[in-house]
Amino acid sequence: MRTDRYVAEFLGTALLVFIAVGSAVLGLPEIGAVGVALAFGLVLLGLVYAIGPISGCHVNPAVTAGAWIMRQISGTDAVCYIVAQVLGGIAGAALIKLVSSVGGVETAVDGANAYGPDEGINAAGTFVLEVVLTFVFVFVVLLVVRRKAAATAAGVAIGFTLAVVHLVGVPLHGTSVNPARSIGPALFAGGEAIGQLWLFILAPLVGGVLAALAARALRDAPEDTEVEMRRIGAPHADGEIKVKPR
Template identity: 60%
Template sequence: MEATQRYVAEFLGTLLLVFFGVGSAVAVRDEGGIVVVALAFGFILLALVYMFGPISGCHVNPAVTLGALLARQISLSGAIAYWIAQFVGAAVGALLLWILVKAGGVTDQTGVLGSNGYDENINLGGTILLEIVLTFLFVLVVLVVTSRVEQTAVAGVAIGMALAVCHLVAVGLDGTSVNPARSFGPALFEGGSALSQLWVFIVAPLVGAVLAALTARFVLGPNRSAARRT
């Protein structure tokens, strides 16, 4: 039962992250759209961390789960189950947005269901570098603050702020991924270039997560034990 609760938490958490975060990009109309989207992603993740953190750790991101796996905070079988729950949750969240656009009378302000992609604002190489660096920062913050008991009360704030900062930097460039599941959901329903470029937003964040996990070992030191083992 406990394992099922963790997987349901990851499914619901990723669904809500995609629906509210990507949904803000789909709906925003004003010139301050980048700030709105960044805050939407940051605030929804902050809320999710406090809601689902005690249940599953609130990864809601395959890159975070990979970092936790390498940091020995989760077992391989647990990580695989988390990945399945996250990708399915992201797909359902994107499906709800797709329904709003196709049948709910909502105008998609992005024109691509909020999917990630590189174009005239950034090329392939720049996108790979950007996503590696941003995901490195985000996953490192998650691994460090969740491994320090004294920071438990403020972990959600730090994690939410880190995600918001990533979006402030990259929304205008590639839409900001740092989360393969977040990229997968919208691309699945948008198709086209979003789907053909999806591999970048899966591979680059995972590379950033690996680098973050390796760095976390030095930041935390050898005496830090895993905060959660699932």
């Protein structure tokens, strides 16, 4: 058992929550929604290159669930990853709380996701939006990481996709697309945040599973095309394509 992968997932998720959620807790209203979205995207971009070679840099139970469905990770590893990610999310939120308390920082928000009249979106709308945004993010992650030719650019694609989905969701409910990101801040916020937490756990997992199913369906497309190309004609050693008569 390679525990270094689990440690990497713990530290990666803790840093994601501390930097990205911390940008909202400690930085609003100065940096605004765009600044928060960029914080999420840029910190993940860095983490992909830092811990990607160790654990794959899931730092998100929805990504891990998708990777398990894609058979990129074993069931045992998936469970250990998710436990590490949730603990990391709690640790990151605890560090935000420590900085704000010790530093005497007056915070405008607590970093927890929320829906309702004050946020301008209800539970149904939040659920649908979270499923769609998570689908987009996990779909990109699963397809990018399996393309060896795009390995060096994976961090850029993944980081900017996370930033883009946050641009959509931050003004409404803070954007989750990551149960581990939501659990930590909710535990420290308490009250209504705990009561609404189920949605920010379930909806991203649903989106992650749907993204994996879609990615699996597309995974065989190049192979089907290749078979068809071989049936019609294939390049010979001299580079000339010989077309077989029908």
